[in-house]
Structure formats: structure tokens, C-alpha cells
Amino acid sequence: MTLNRKAIVLEARRWIGTPYVHQASAFHAGADCLGLLRGIWRSLYGDEPETAPAYSYDWSEPQGEERLWEAAIRHLVPKAVTQEDVGDVLLFRMRTGAVAKHLGIAATIGDNASFVHAYSKYGVVESPLSAPWQRRIVARFTFPEEFR
Template structure:
């Protein structure tokens, strides 16, 4: 018996191939990693709970402000990393000591851990959750 694919994974996969466009959130036209999460939210939950202010590519790195982490904790349901499962949103810290500023949605490919995300030069893709990516995960959240 195969497991049912969670709705966030089904919706995020509809976005695969969307080009990377900083601050955008329109399926097939363009999005960044936050835009993907916003689009998945709108597809299932309706209007976004707040307007997302303009943001730079470096987020709040110079100030060391975990702005994205706080926003995720406010609008999504925090989970333990050990309880992470397909459909959950994961937050990545791209470099030790830097603020967490990349998001993805957990999935599986051929029964192996994977995640769907958007990044510069690639757009929305489904990537294996390799050891280097696993090491960067700092938080997990579920859609409400």
C-alpha cells in the first residue's frame, strides 16, 4: 500500500519549472523560495495572512536578524526536526553563523528524502535531501 502524497507536496510539484524571480510568487511566471511557500499557502489556505514586505537577497544578514524564522514560527506550526515529514516546510541556514534564509517543502523521490525549493539559476526543482542539505536544516514547520 502506498502512502498518500500530502497536499503541500502535490501543490509544490505543480510549481516545478517555475523560473527563479526574486520576491515573486506566481506559478510558472516566477518565484523565489519564499514565493513558493506563499503560492502553496494560497492554493490551499486562501489569502496570505499578511503582506510580505520587500526584502533583499541578503535578508537580514548584516544585522543577524532571524526575520524569516520568526515569520515562519508566527504563521506555520513549529515541529521538531525529528518529527519532520513530507509536506512540512524546512528552513535552512546556508552558512554557519549566517541567518536562516532558505525554505523548502519536504517530499520523497523513489522513497528517498527530497525537498522542493526555488533558487537562483535553477528555479523551482525537487532535490534529494543530501547530507550537505540535511546539515543546513535548522527548523521545521507544518502548514496550519
């Protein structure tokens, strides 16, 4: 399989309008940011590489564990934060000193950069990758060429 970045973006955009539902990953029924990524993975590869454990809204902040980042490293291909391309998986730290706990898919790059993500109260949306969002990016990944 050759990685098709445009197909990743098209699949992410198909999910736009899906309501935000914590821990869900059901097309047009409900998803959170991890659920969106899981749905895109299923579209690309079929089965998910591991079962997502139950997680709370604080995503392991009390323990200070980077569980989401560690899972991304297990299944995605890390790349330099500055090496941007459409279809990249973006990992965000929402507050300084907090664990990284938000994900999105780069939809466009350049001056009018945007990303698709599931955002509490809004559902799956495409948002401008504005300076405040860009400052929160702590890691960038690409999907693997083949299922591992």
C-alpha cells in the same frame, strides 16, 4: 479543514519549472523560495496571512535578524527537526553563523528524501535532501490545520 500532506507536496510539485525570480510568487511565471511557500499557502487557504515586505538577497544578514524564522513561527506550527513528514516546511541556514534564509517543502522522506524549493539559477526544482542539505536544516514546521 484537515491538513492533507500529500496535497501540499502535489501543489509544491505543480510549481516545478517556475523560473527563479527574486521576491516573486507567480505560478509558472516566477518565484523565489518564499514565493513558492506563499503560493502553496494561497492554494491551501486563499489569502496570505500578511504581506511579505520587500527583502534583499542578503535577507537581513547585516542585522543578524532571523526575520524569515520569526515569520514562520507566526504562521506555521513548529515541530522537532527530527520529526519528519512529507509536506513539512524546512528552514535552512546556508552558512554557519548566517541567518536562516532558505525554505523548501519535504516531498519524500527516508533513504531517498527530497524537497521542493526555488533555487537561484535553477527555478523551482525537486532536489535530493542530501547530507549537505540536511546539515543546513535549522527548523521544521507544518502548515496549520486552519487558517489563523
